[in-house]
Amino acid sequence: MRIIFMGTPGFAVPVLEALAQAGHDIVASYSQPPRPGGRRGRQLVASPVQQAAEALGIPVFTPVSLRGEEEQARFAAHDADVAVVAAYGLILPRPILAAPRLGCLNVHGSLLPRWRGAAPIQRAILAGDAVTGVGIMQMEAGLDTGPVKLEDSTPIGRKTTGELTDELAAMGARLMVRVLEDPDRYPARTQPEEGVTYAAKIDKAETRIDFTRSAVEVERQVRAFNPAPGAWFEVAGERVKLLAAEPVEAEGAPGEVLDDALTIACGEGALRAVSVQRAGRGVSSADELLRGFAIPAGTRL
Structure with a gap:
């Protein structure tokens, strides 16, 4: 497939690498712009996804926003079959969601509808959840409200956010590769209305x-x-x-x-x-x- 990949932190890198290893044509990678870092924060540092994409020879785009018509036109011009999103960090307007032939698929680090939002892994640990997981969700305009195509779970136990992030990233990569092998095999399942919780950004x-x-x-x-x-x-x-x-x-x-x-x-x-x-x-x-x-x-x- 022709894929646009959209992600920023280390959580997203295994997904990007798995798609490349599976032989997909990743025509573009989108990530948040480089941020101040390094010693004393005096130099701009590219995100983990940007670094991984550049190492794979994938063109990288780092717009501050996707709301402008010019940016949306450039996105649509990639003529992608699907956009794969993993912790990108920017809101996707409707024209972006609709541009790829199969829409946008998100790797989300919880068992939806529990922990929709920005910090699902941390919130699951803080709440004392026994189990969490990953879902491959068909994105829509709402905050993580889209139907889920495939998911898997894992016990939390005494894992840290770092350990759980690594585990869920690898899990999400496997699930996304499976879904893209045969999308019709995994029809989207509407999320239940009960059990919705929101994972607010960590203050x-x-x-x-x-x-x-x-x-x-x-x-x-x-x-x-x-x-x-x-x-x-x-x-x-x-x-x-x-x-x-x-x-x-x-x-x-x-x-x-x-x-x-x-x-x-x-x-x-x-x-x-x-x-x-x-x-x-x-x-x-x-x-x-x-x-x-x-x-x-x-x-x-």
């Missing part, structure tokens, strides 16, 4: 740890924001990211450090820190942190 305020919550809830927060942006607490005027922690049976005032192993009391139960990161430094174990940065028992975080 920075959500990343600060509130130790008045239960240890179970805080541990979910830690996994949901690993590897980025990282759940954090403040001690001695410095932010410390908590990247991995284990719930333990212990009691104390919420936020109180209970021992010399960085066990922290929560509203219910406690958490023992496993992996941490000080501002401007690399990831370390809690033991390594404490050897050079004292956080004695009785400290309140």
